[in-house]
Amino acid sequence: MPGVAFTRQQQHEIAHALDELGVDEIELGFPASGEAQCADISSIVDSGLNARTLALARPIRRDLDNAALCGVDGVIIVSAFSDIHLRDKLGTDFDTALRASAEAALYARERGLFVQVSFEDATRTPPDRVAGAARALAASGAQRIGLADTVGMAKPEQFSALVARVIGDAGIAVAVHCHDDFGLAVANTLAAVESGATAISTTINGLGERSGNAATEECVAALEILYKHPTSVRLDRLTEVCRLVAAHSGVPIPANKGVVGGNSFRHESGIHVAAMLRNTGCYEPYPPALVGGTREYVLGKTSGRAAIRHVAALYDIQLDDEQCLTLLRRLQELSETGEPLDELRIRSLLAEVTR
Secondary structure, three states: OOOOOOOHHHHHHHHHHHHHHOOOEEEOOOHHHOHHHHHHHHHHHHOOOOOEEEEEEOOOHHHHHHHHHHOOOEEEEEEEOOHHHHHHHHOOOHHHHHHHHHHHHHHHHHOOOEEEEEEEOHHHOOHHHHHHHHHHHHHOOOOEEEEEEOOOOOOHHHHHHHHHHHHHHHOOEEEEEEEOOOOOHHHHHHHHHHOOOOEEEOEHHHOOOOOOEOEHHHHHHHHHHHOOOOOOOOHHHHHHHHHHHHHHHOOOOOOOOOOOOOOOOEEOOHHHHHHHOOOHHHOOOOOHHHHOOOOEEOOOOOOOHHHHHHHHHHOOOOOOHHHHHHHHHHHHHHHHHOOOOOHHHHHHHHHHHOO
């Protein structure tokens, strides 16, 4: 992601946080980018992780050798078969690119590595070409095919069909990697799982190039809660890990972010809070603790008497009807000024109306 660079210590902390979170695999980087990257990858591998460790590589032996020297468990060989990538990035033709990828897959297997061959820009590649390449690479030793929606242009139904076709035609496991240029990365990822994808490439907080990638926390929560699809991830650690990555990356979590945003379980509306004091399920899809979050009732312009009484009771203050109305008027007045209503200000207001 532009502007984000982790120190080695931060990389270690994030890798071990992901490991404790329960993720199955961790992509550690691209060894061919230089000695510093190789050293970082090797140090994380040597630190001992339960997750399978993977490195990215181009379909050339030098990259595969560098990955093997780092000690990773496997490689993701990045290939591209779309017309625009073959012509304008690689300057080659489909047959030549496929042959290089097949030779790389075979060589990586000979080196004892787990091998995934990922098709960059798969969703702008003719489906017949994708299926044919998958069959050829499965025959050459690839253990999994990765399908990347590199510029985020896939629609869920289109991506679902592509995943199903590759699995059906090539008889090989499929992983997916989705970008969020149109806000569909999570939807496309979930559609792929429904069609049989067994691995999803996601990032904490959706960090990634341009508009980012499918967010780990959103994908996992949706799979577990909505789709009843078990994962290895500890849901109750999601918020903690997302905050760690936000702190190390310097990219704050938006307040309205799904699952882990600051407003995910924060309630102000008087109608909402009154109902939630009877049954929290009225306005929450699941208990906050499930994902490591906490519920909060806040006071503001749209608060009602039930919320005001509830918050006051948290400070051992009982308000009568007149005091409630007085506080509500003060809240509405202050909201027009833009003054933040933090805990200190709320305490001050409570003291003011109970004098």
